[in-house]
Amino acid sequence: EAMDPDSVSKAFVQHYYQTFDSNRAALVGLYQDGSMLTFEGEKFGGPAAIAGKLGSLPFQQCQHKIDTVDCQPSGPQGGVLVFVSGTITTGPGEHPLKFSQMFHLLPAGGSFYVQNDMFRLNYG
Amino acid sequence: EAMDPDSVSKAFVQHYYQTFDSNRAALVGLYQDGSMLTFEGEKFGGPAAIAGKLGSLPFQQCQHKIDTVDCQPSGPQGGVLVFVSGTITTGPGEHPLKFSQMFHLLPAGGSFYVQNDMFRLNYG
Numbered sequence: 001e002a003m004d005p006d007s008v009s010k011a012f013v014q015h016y017y018q019t020f021d022s023n024r025a026a027l028v029g030l031y032q033d034g035s036m037l038t039f040e041g042e043k044f045g046g047p048a049a050i051a052g053k054l055g056s057l058p059f060q061q062c063q064h065k066i067d068t069v070d071c072q073p074s075g076p077q078g079g080v081l082v083f084v085s086g087t088i089t090t091g092p093g094e095h096p097l098k099f100s101q102m103f104h105l106l107p108a109g110g111s112f113y114v115q116n117d118m119f120r121l122n123y124g
Numbered sequence: 125e126a127m128d129p130d131s132v133s134k135a136f137v138q139h140y141y142q143t144f145d146s147n148r149a150a151l152v153g154l155y156q157d158g159s160m161l162t163f164e165g166e167k168f169g170g171p172a173a174i175a176g177k178l179g180s181l182p183f184q185q186c187q188h189k190i191d192t193v194d195c196q197p198s199g200p201q202g203g204v205l206v207f208v209s210g211t212i213t214t215g216p217g218e219h220p221l222k223f224s225q226m227f228h229l230l231p232a233g234g235s236f237y238v239q240n241d242m243f244r245l246n247y248g
Contacts, residue, residue: 038194038207070162070242074228077199083162083226083242098246100224102207104198118194118207122222122246 005080008112009071012105013084016114017064020054027054030114037117050117059090080105080112085122098122129204132236133195136229137208140238141188144178151178154238161241174241183214204229204236209246222246 019026028051036043037050044050066086074081082103087096104116143150152175160167161174168174190210198205206227211220228240 036196038196041192041194068165068244070165070244072160072162072240072242074198074240075201075203075230077201079199081205081226081228081240081242083224083244085224085244085246100207100209100244100246102205102226102242104196104205104228106199116196116198116205118196118205118226120192120194120207120209120224122209122224 005071005073008080008105009069009082012080012082012103012112013066013069016103017066017086021061021063024055025051027051031117032108032113032115035114035117037119039119040121062088062090064088065096074104078107079115129195129197132204132229133193133206136204136206136227136236137190137193140227141190141210145185145187148179149175151175155241156232156237156239159237159239159241161243163243164245186212186214188212189220198228202231203239 016030028047031047031050033046035047035050036045037053039053044053064086066084068085070083072081082105084101087098089096099119099121101119103114105112106115152171155171155174157170159171159174160169161177163177168177188210190208192209194207196205206229208225211222213220223243223245225243227238229236230239
């Protein structure tokens with residue numbers, strides 16, 4: 001039975017950013033071979049390259065704070081599009097950086113994985 | 125023959141914002157019956173409701189300036205995901221407002237239409 005997009009989106013956002021902030025290496029499990037990440041305009045394909053990029057970001061710790069989440073079903077495949085805005089703080093004393101991110105989630109094996117992921121900082 | 129996502133995205137972004145800024149009512153032709161718009165968290169479905177929302181925005185004239193465009197193919201249907209950031213100015217003397225927007229384009233009849241559209245202002 002299909003979960004509604006709002007529930008999928010809410011659960012995914014909570015899980016994704018909590019994992020990013022507490023156990024960044026575990027994000028690798030959210031991507032499959034055909035997955036794509038565009039991070040500040042740079043493109044990465046597949047779980048290893050994507051996790052490699054996220055693991056190599058120039059900060060040890062970080063905290064995401066989510067301001068808005070919008071979602072819509074993406075089509076007959078049962079996919080969900082998720083559009084997020086928020087801030088990321090990369091250490092004590094650092095200023096929060098504003099960002100926007102979009103995900104395209106596709107169903108597989110009773111769960112969802114990230115097929116498409118695009119991230120941009122929103123500069124003041 | 126399929127156009128590559130970068131070409132589709134570039135052509136779409138140019139066309140969409142130019143139409144928005146010069147002939148807003150004509151945007152109706154970019155959507156089909158199953159299309160969805162989420163505008164600042166409000167949901168609209170189908171070309172009439174979507175064009176109605178865009179036409180009812182509280183300004184007569186506007187100018188979009190695009191800062192970043194990222195795109196990826198969305199899956200086996202030949203769809204394209206487009207992730208845009210930029211500013212919109214809604215009249216002489218008005219301050220530019222920062223926004224992010226994502227589109228999911230699907231092919232139909234040799235062209236592409238907007239299946240999914242989500243817009244958010246990025247407040248300072």
